[in-house]
Amino acid sequence: MPPPPNLPLLPPPPPFFWGETPENQFYTSQGVQNSKSYFQTLTGTKIFTQSWRPLTPNHPIKAVVFMTHGYGSDSSWCFQKLCIAFARWGYAVYASDLVGHGRSEGLHGYIGDMDMAAATAVEFYLSVRRSEEFRELPAFLVGESMGGLVTMLMYLQSEAGTWTGLIFSSPLFVVPEAMVPSKRTRGRRCGFRMVAKAIKDVEKLKIIAVNPKRYTGKPRVGTMREVVRATNYVQNNFEKVTVPFLTLHGTSDGLACHSGSEMLYEKAATAPEDKALKLYDGMYHSLIQGNPMNRLSWCWRT
Numbered sequence: 001m002p003p004p005p006n007l008p009l010l011p012p013p014p015p016f017f018w019g020e021t022p023e024n025q026f027y028t029s030q031g032v033q034n035s036k037s038y039f040q041t042l043t044g045t046k047i048f049t050q051s052w053r054p055l056t057p058n059h060p061i062k063a064v065v066f067m068t069h070g071y072g073s074d075s076s077w078c079f080q081k082l083c084i085a086f087a088r089w090g091y092a093v094y095a096s097d098l099v100g101h102g103r104s105e106g107l108h109g110y111i112g113d114m115d116m117a118a119a120t121a122v123e124f125y126l127s128v129r130r131s132e133e134f135r136e137l138p139a140f141l142v143g144e145s146m147g148g149l150v151t152m153l154m155y156l157q158s159e160a161g162t163w164t165g166l167i168f169s170s171p172l173f174v175v176p177e178a179m180v181p182s183k184r185t186r187g188r189r190c191g192f193r194m195v196a197k198a199i200k201d202v203e204k205l206k207i208i209a210v211n212p213k214r215y216t217g218k219p220r221v222g223t224m225r226e227v228v229r230a231t232n233y234v235q236n237n238f239e240k241v242t243v244p245f246l247t248l249h250g251t252s253d254g255l256a257c258h259s260g261s262e263m264l265y266e267k268a269a270t271a272p273e274d275k276a277l278k279l280y281d282g283m284y285h286s287l288i289q290g291n292p293m294n295r296l297s298w299c300w301r302t
Contacts, residue, residue: 027052031055045105046104049124050076051094061091061092063164064129065140066094068141070172073102075095078208082289096124096125098121099116101213110223111223126158143169144286148172152234153234165244168246168264169287170248170255171249171256171261179255180228208286241264243274245270245274245276249277249280251282252284
């Protein structure tokens with residue numbers, strides 16, 4: 001089933017994806033506490049960061065989770081729904097806006113050096129992971145879409161033993177042919193066409209499309225060329241993955257080929273009992289936020 005050809009009539013965007021309820025009141029209703037700050041890297045780049053934790057101060061933290069969003073998105077709006085869920089389950093959750101995204105520095109929608117973007121994010125994550133509070137706890141990297149690609153780069157840049165495991169949702173490890181930059185495709189796509197390919201549920205599409213910090217322009221050619229380079233690099237380094245991981249993908253994903261998740265599963269050196277691949281039949285790119293979850297069917301490989 002193809003994505004809708006035209007964006008439905010959109011209402012004026014609310015202050016937050018959940019409506020007009022003040023942030024603190026909403027987070028309290030969810031049983032979590034949220035904090036926001038800026039982190040300046042050693043190279044001088046400033047990125048926006050957030051954290052979500054169980055509301056009860058003495059709630060035992062099971063592990064720390066580091067979340068990375070996809071292209072054109074940010075750590076707020078609907079992406080934080082999963083962050084909030086992890087916090088409600090007893091995890092400390094941290095996320096940052098990638099350079100060129102959300103409230104971080106950089107030209108909006110542009111990442112000219114994917115390795116640098118990963119190094120910038122992981123510098124912040126390591127400052128948290130190595131803190132006295134978390135250094136003895138399990139630590140997981142979670143990446144969605146292009147954030148999955150950045151997450152893999154972060155893992156490959158890190159010392160062995162830093163991360164307990166990896167979770168990927170529709171990771172961009174293999175670029176669909178139609179997304180590869182060329183003179184023929186350079187001017188034909190727009191931000192909506194991309195988000196429409198990601199979201200199967202039209203009502204959810206309406207909410208995600210009005211994110212005020214979402215990049216809505218044409219995919220920047222420099223970013224997409226760098227994505228192609230970085231995906232080729234990680235494909236050639238999947239065998240270096242040794243930690244447990246879970247990767248999830250829809251079979252009708254038009255923005256990131258599900259063959260990338262399958263390739264990771266086949267090539268990774270992780271023990272067979274510690275790696276898993278879930279394929280969701282007929283589902284689009286945004287598995288968690290954009291599909292009618294009651295209709296999911298899946299294949300499970302271990």
